Amino acid sequence: xxGMTKQYPGCxxxxxxxxxxxxxxxxxxxGENGAGKSTLVKAIYGVVKPDAGTIVWxxxxxxxxxxxxxxRLGIGMVFQHFSLFEALTVTENIALGLANASERAGLRERIxxxxxxxxxPLDPDRVVHDxxxxxxxxxxxxxxxxxxxxxxxxxxxxxxxxxxxxQKLFVTLRRLAAEGxxxxxxxxxxxxxxxxxxxxxxxxxxxxxxECAPAEKTVKELAEIMIAMDLNAPTPRPxxxxxxxxxxxxxxxxxxxxxxxxxxxxxxxLTVRGGEILGIAGIAGNGQTELMDALSGEILAGxxxxxxxxxxxxxxxGPHERRRARGCFVPEERNGHGAVxxxxxxxxxxxxxxxxxxxxxxxxxxxRRTHAFADDIIKAFDVRTTGPKxxxxxxxxxxxxxxxxxxxxxxxxxxxxxxxxxxxVDAGAALAIHEAIMALAQAGAAVVIISQDLDEIxxxxxxxxxxxxxxxxxxxxxxxxxxxxxxxxxxxxxxQPLGEQPVHA
Amino acid sequence: MxxxxxxxxxSTFWRYASPVLALLLTGLTSGLIFAGMGRPPGLTVYTFLIxxxxxxxxxxxxxxxxxxxxxxxxxxxLAYRANVWNIGTDGQFTVGAICGGGIxxxxxxxxxxxxxxxVVIAGTLGGMANGGLVAWLRIRFNANEIxxxxxxxxxxxxxxxxxxxxxxxxxxxxxxxxxxxxxxDALAPRLIEDTNVHLGILLAPLFSVGLWFMLExxxxxxxxxxxxxxxxxxxxxxxxxxxxxxxxxxxxxxxAGLAGVFEATGTLGQxxxxxxxxxxxxxxxxxxxxxxxxxxAIPAGLLLALTxxxxxxxxxxxxxPNAVTGIFQGILLxxxxxxxxxxxxxxxxxxxxAGAAS
Numbered sequence: 016x017x018g019m020t021k022q023y024p025g026c027x028x029x030x031x032x033x034x035x036x037x038x039x040x041x042x043x044x045x046g047e048n049g050a051g052k053s054t055l056v057k058a059i060y061g062v063v064k065p066d067a068g069t070i071v072w073x074x075x076x077x078x079x080x081x082x083x084x085x086x087r088l089g090i091g092m093v094f095q096h097f098s099l100f101e102a103l104t105v106t107e108n109i110a111l112g113l114a115n116a117s118e119r120a121g122l123r124e125r126i127x128x129x130x131x132x133x134x135x136p137l138d139p140d141r142v143v144h145d146x147x148x149x150x151x152x153x154x155x156x157x158x159x160x161x162x163x164x165x166x167x168x169x170x171x172x173x174x175x176x177x178x179x180x181x182q183k184l185f186v187t188l189r190r191l192a193a194e195g196x197x198x199x200x201x202x203x204x205x206x207x208x209x210x211x212x213x214x215x216x217x218x219x220x221x222x223x224x225x226e227c228a229p230a231e232k233t234v235k236e237l238a239e240i241m242i243a244m245d246l247n248a249p250t251p252r253p254x255x256x257x258x259x260x261x262x263x264x265x266x267x268x269x270x271x272x273x274x275x276x277x278x279x280x281x282x283x284x285l286t287v288r289g290g291e292i293l294g295i296a297g298i299a300g301n302g303q304t305e306l307m308d309a310l311s312g313e314i315l316a317g318x319x320x321x322x323x324x325x326x327x328x329x330x331x332x333g334p335h336e337r338r339r340a341r342g343c344f345v346p347e348e349r350n351g352h353g354a355v356x357x358x359x360x361x362x363x364x365x366x367x368x369x370x371x372x373x374x375x376x377x378x379x380x381x382x383r384r385t386h387a388f389a390d391d392i393i394k395a396f397d398v399r400t401t402g403p404k405x406x407x408x409x410x411x412x413x414x415x416x417x418x419x420x421x422x423x424x425x426x427x428x429x430x431x432x433x434x435x436x437x438x439x440v441d442a443g444a445a446l447a448i449h450e451a452i453m454a455l456a457q458a459g460a461a462v463v464i465i466s467q468d469l470d471e472i473x474x475x476x477x478x479x480x481x482x483x484x485x486x487x488x489x490x491x492x493x494x495x496x497x498x499x500x501x502x503x504x505x506x507x508x509x510x511q512p513l514g515e516q517p518v519h520a
Numbered sequence: 521m522x523x524x525x526x527x528x529x530x531s532t533f534w535r536y537a538s539p540v541l542a543l544l545l546t547g548l549t550s551g552l553i554f555a556g557m558g559r560p561p562g563l564t565v566y567t568f569l570i571x572x573x574x575x576x577x578x579x580x581x582x583x584x585x586x587x588x589x590x591x592x593x594x595x596x597x598l599a600y601r602a603n604v605w606n607i608g609t610d611g612q613f614t615v616g617a618i619c620g621g622g623i624x625x626x627x628x629x630x631x632x633x634x635x636x637x638x639v640v641i642a643g644t645l646g647g648m649a650n651g652g653l654v655a656w657l658r659i660r661f662n663a664n665e666i667x668x669x670x671x672x673x674x675x676x677x678x679x680x681x682x683x684x685x686x687x688x689x690x691x692x693x694x695x696x697x698x699x700x701x702x703x704x705d706a707l708a709p710r711l712i713e714d715t716n717v718h719l720g721i722l723l724a725p726l727f728s729v730g731l732w733f734m735l736e737x738x739x740x741x742x743x744x745x746x747x748x749x750x751x752x753x754x755x756x757x758x759x760x761x762x763x764x765x766x767x768x769x770x771x772x773x774x775x776a777g778l779a780g781v782f783e784a785t786g787t788l789g790q791x792x793x794x795x796x797x798x799x800x801x802x803x804x805x806x807x808x809x810x811x812x813x814x815x816x817a818i819p820a821g822l823l824l825a826l827t828x829x830x831x832x833x834x835x836x837x838x839x840x841p842n843a844v845t846g847i848f849q850g851i852l853l854x855x856x857x858x859x860x861x862x863x864x865x866x867x868x869x870x871x872x873x874a875g876a877a878s
Contacts, residue, residue: 311756313755313756333758334755334756334757335758336758346756351752351753352750352752352753353753353756354753355749355750355753356750357530357749358745358746358749362742366746366753366757369739375739378739378740379738379739380737380742382737408529409529
């Protein structure tokens with residue numbers, strides 16, 4: 016494909032992008048969030064119509080009308096977010112995606128055949144609700160393979176998998192490529208791309224910036240091409256003294272998820288001392304959202320003693336009272352949870368900081384101080400914006416995240432909990448956020464990071480615990496942990512989690 | 521070919537231009553309808569929107585009609601900004617008039633300083649109780665407030681009919697469906713002698729300014745705005761949704777009740793079965809036309825009051841049916857909501873596309 020251009024309102028997502036995927040090739044499409052990778056593949060799959068450019072498929076120029084057309088041409092795609100019905104079985108879900116009723120004949124047998132042939136173990140009669148994320152992804156892959164694709168597009172497939180599941184997926188992909196199916200592999204995980212892909216096209220700000228053989232470059236070189244700046248690792252912190260007092264204690268926190276398909280939290284206990292960063296690793300959907308809400312007070316715990324902030328029993332207290340106890344929180348979702356996108360930065364600064372920032376006088380908003388506080392955040396965290404009066408949605412993901420982290424850090428909390436600190440954030444902003452978190456811990460705060468990014472956890476955390484199925488493993492010091500040992504816990508096959516000790520007769 | 525694309529932001533220009541465009545389109549459409557009925561469209565629109573103001577006491581009549589619309593529109597602006605969809609202001613208006621009027625009828629001998637405050641308080645509390653019931657049903661049973669408040673509006677209308685035709689009917693009223701006239705001491709004080717300009721006409725803009733200040737400048741108002749725009753963010757900040765739903769329903773209900781009191785004690789002087797010519801429903805248009813801004817409810821209330829006067833004039837001078845008021849208001853709301861499409865979308869013309877597709 017050449018000269019692909021797509022203009023979105025206010026943003027040129029693809030600017031004259033060219034891409035050539037050869038037969039048998041596993042081709043990486045690399046780039047930061049917002050570089051235009053997703054737009055490009057959506058154009059290939061017929062989901063968006065490009066404003067200009069040509070697609071040549073098997074030597075013939077084509078105009079791909081819609082995903083159905085793409086499938087008929089032999090293009091399959093596995094999206095980052097699955098489209099599965101939780102209440103239906105594997106076979107039923109796959110049958111729903113088929114255009115003609117005639118294709119449904121013998122479907123179950125074909126699913127079994129393909130899944131065994133490609134090492135994708137899948138029980139066709141299980142209900143999706145009971146399956147892990149990795150298994151759900153296999154459904155999507157099998158669904159594509161049923162169409163005998165000549166090109167398989169995979170959008171960030173490993174973000175939801177454990178390290179061992181990733182290895183299994185790679186085996187399947189290599190086998191597919193050997194059989195003649197081309198694979199377009201979208202990722203920003205450089206290690207994976209280096210081990211899997213023979214060619215990489217790197218995009219930045221909607222343009223091609225490089226094409227290379229990833230195995231011949233180092234991770235650092237690839238990253239620098241991706242973000243066009245020199246990367247420095249955050250400065251390591253001096254070791255922690257054991258003497259610091261515990262600031263956040265969870266004692267057998269057990270909570271039913273308010274969502275029907277959510278994860279209940281069971282017997283979660285942990286202690287975080289001042290000056291310490293605890294990393295909580297885990298695959299998405301294992302109770303992270305519930306744990307975050309239980310810590311911030313959006314879901315209340317039954318017993319006051321199950322959450323203690325600086326010694327104060329806070330399980331029964333809402334977010335407002337927990338902030339009074341000097342707890343601050345950054346939820347995972349920026350849009351509509353951590354921030355109101357249609358409000359200004361000043362109003363968003365006010366949202367969670369009016370109490371600790373003393374921004375209210377006699378029930379009236381102190382506009383001058385609110386403006387000044389927002390301005391402080393913008394300056395201290397180098398938020399690229401026109402000023403406190405800018406609407407939150409005018410900021411890029413990374414800048415808004417810097418603002419939201421800054422909003423909480425500048426409230427000088429004694430306990431800070433962050434869910435997915437750098438999700439969807441560019442590398443420059445991620446570094447700034449990591450440094451702010453470390454500086455806060457250095458100043459004596461207890462920090463909890465919930466993240467699906469193991470690299471991030473290994474860089475920041477002093478101790479690492481894993482959440483799986485709503486249970487939290489015993490934290491281990493980072494220097495004693497390995498990616499493999501944490502990965503095993505993430506898959507739920509490691510040591511017995513807390514609160515489920517075997518009973519000895 | 522017509523080309524529509526999302527802006528990705530809200531246009532400030534169209535925020536204020538959209539009601540103007542809606543008004544122009546309403547004039548045009550209703551003109552066409554009048555033409556279809558065999559009346560000259562220009563004359564009809566003139567009769568509707570301009571002639572009422574040129575009459576001797578046109579401004580006075582306008583103020584009397586606008587006061588309840590503004591009062592209710594202000595309350596609704598607040599509630600709608602918090603995503604609390606109170607549709608039953610007509611019922612809260614009626615309950616206010618019943619409660620206030622009931623006190624006035626029960627104490628015909630009481631002096632002004634005792635009876636009038638009691639009338640006002642009873643009416644306001646009545647409206648708040650009606651609104652509070654809606655809030656309670658939503659919070660306790662998760663019942664949709666659009667349905668409950670609307671259904672309550674019908675119930676209160678029948679309650680009014682029952683009272684006025686039954687136990688409260690004026691014994692000397694020759695069987696007309698109306699109560700006895702209130703004593704002079706129970707009537708709303710006049711601001712100008714020998715006119716209908718009563719205290720409520722002064723209060724309506726004051727409430728408008730007061731609630732604007734509350735909504736834009738206070739912590740409570742901020743909570744309403746956050747709740748309306750992002751429920752999860754409100755939760756994250758620790759704002760109680762239930763508390764805000766209560767307050768929104770109590771304020772919008774209470775203001776409607778108060779408007780009902782002034783309609784009964786300021787304009788009519790008694791209760792009748794036709795107490796509200798759909799004021800509560802028109803107030804919904806007032807709130808939207810005023811951009812859900814309590815200050816905007818003032819010009820919007822004046823304009824919709826004008827449609828009532830114009831409807832009367834069109835009926836008398838042109839022999840058009842009474843329904844024209846409703847038709848005019850309906851068309852206006854239709855265009856208003858339609859034109860708001862321009863807030864978030866850009867519409868333009870595009871030449872026939874050639875070579876644009878890949």
